[in-house]
Amino acid sequence: MKIIGSFIVITLLVGCAYKSHTPNYHRSYQKCQVIDECALTLKSVIEGNWVNPFPTTKGFKASVRVTLKPDTTIENVEITQSSGNFEFDESAIKAVYDSKDFREIKGLKDSVRLKKFTIFNFFFIPDEA
Secondary structure (H helix, E strand, O other): OEEEOOEEEEEEEEOOOOOOOOOOOOOOOOOOOOHHHHHHHHHHHHHHHOOOOOOOOOOOOEEEEEEEOOOOEEEEEEEEEOOOOHHHHHHHHHHHHOOOEOHHHHHOOHHHHHHHHOEEEEEEEEOOO
């Protein structure tokens, strides 16, 4: 994870094993208290919802910008760096929207949460192992 200005950048490295698409609706929703912990929580939630449409293909990378409403529901998800493949990019967007909200970050002080997690970037990079 890298913090750039008021943006949080989270890198998602996912293995190449294929899984069927079952959004991660059974989350614990345990509130995080620290920025790094919250970033890891967001990564875990989104990662749990992502299905790479090309699990055996290496070299794809996409970046999305996520905008949250003050109540931690998703306002917008947009591709900021395309992988060059429509299906891969759409799978990244879908993984974020399938998360529904990120109420886990409500454990942060409002001022911190709004500054660090109103807009953040997320990278989808499959493992090359």
